[in-house]
Amino acid sequence: MLSRKTKYGLKALSFLAKQEDEKPVQISVISEAENISQKFLESILLSMRKTGFLGSKKGKGGGYYLLKKPEEISIAAVYRILEGPIAMVPCVSLNFYEKCHDCPDEHQCSVHRLMVQVRDNTLSILENTTLEDFVKEN
Amino acid sequence: MLSRKTKYGLKALSFLAKQEDEKPVQISVISEAENISQKFLESILLSMRKTGFLGSKKGKGGGYYLLKKPEEISIAAVYRILEGPIAMVPCVSLNFYEKCHDCPDEHQCSVHRLMVQVRDNTLSILENTTLEDFVKEN
DNA sequence: GTTTATCCTATTAAGTCGATAGGAATAATA
DNA sequence: TATTATTCCTATCGACTTAATAGGATAAAC
Numbered sequence A, B: 001m002l003s004r005k006t007k008y009g010l011k012a013l014s015f016l017a018k019q020e021d022e023k024p025v026q027i028s029v030i031s032e033a034e035n036i037s038q039k040f041l042e043s044i045l046l047s048m049r050k051t052g053f054l055g056s057k058k059g060k061g062g063g064y065y066l067l068k069k070p071e072e073i074s075i076a077a078v079y080r081i082l083e084g085p086i087a088m089v090p091c092v093s094l095n096f097y098e099k100c101h102d103c104p105d106e107h108q109c110s111v112h113r114l115m116v117q118v119r120d121n122t123l124s125i126l127e128n129t130t131l132e133d134f135v136k137e138n
Numbered sequence C: 001g002t003t004t005a006t007c008c009t010a011t012t013a014a015g016t017c018g019a020t021a022g023g024a025a026t027a028a029t030a
Numbered sequence D: 001t002a003t004t005a006t007t008c009c010t011a012t013c014g015a016c017t018t019a020a021t022a023g024g025a026t027a028a029a030c
Helices: A004-017 A027-034 A038-050 A075-082 A110-128 A131-137 B004-017 B027-034 B038-050 B075-082 B110-128 B131-137
Strands: A054-057 A063-066 B054-057 B063-066
Touching: A004 A027, A004 A038, A004 A063, A004 A075, A004 A131, A004 B110, A027 A038, A027 A063, A038 A054, A038 A075, A075 A110, A110 B004, A110 B110, A110 B131, A131 B110, B004 B027, B004 B038, B004 B063, B004 B075, B004 B131, B027 B038, B027 B063, B038 B054, B038 B075, B075 B110
Parallel strands: none
Antiparallel strands: A054 A063, B054 B063
């Protein structure tokens, strides 16, 4: 299941992508519009700034804004930052690979093979969906 | 991410499906073959018995056995029992639906629409894969 | 220099996960 | 019938994660 953190992050990015001008948007505005705890959202936006998705401006008239165009931000990239691996088992993850402690040989593991399929399917959706698709939909 | 519980459950079912005769298999045999903590596996098998996937026999020569043919057991069904919802957000779940507390209208939520896609894709894989496929692969 | 905002660190309560412990119940068999 | 082998059941545990909160530091605008 998706954590609230990721869900909130996606909704916030989506909100920013819908802005017509490039003025920074304050946390409080987003948190009210999207029904998200302001303090929690604060930490989420902060981490997305630190990972290069968002820019910010302090002080009066400050806030957050997208650093890239919506069509350049894939959901997969956001997911990996906020949620972590897209794969369902670590031994199938492309970006967060870990050997399973219980499998001597993962190529002989039925679960492994199945989860490769699931990963590839999910990945193709998340890689090919961008914030732009979020904006267009409404 | 898949919990160990689900992974172990799948491996255990797979192990049972590979048996040639119909004799009950003991927990200890499965736990050693698959490198799973015996006590933990015990509780997993128990819950799969209670939900109708497995039969069991007590006492000497006892153990667990499949109640259905491998080709009749879809991974989706097992997943739902052990892991829970296949959907990434509760508002998209077919079997475990819950309204999101932050969305006044889920049809206007971009995350919702995206996760419907992911769910349908994952579902089509998990519904169409059965234990039989696990056996055939090796 | 006051106001408005983000930035940063720390803390917390509740829940989940993976595992363990110990014995009760039941079946086979000697 | 006594013994052994197995599942059954309940309870507990420590470690970790999640979602949220608190409080002040920093920076920019005016």
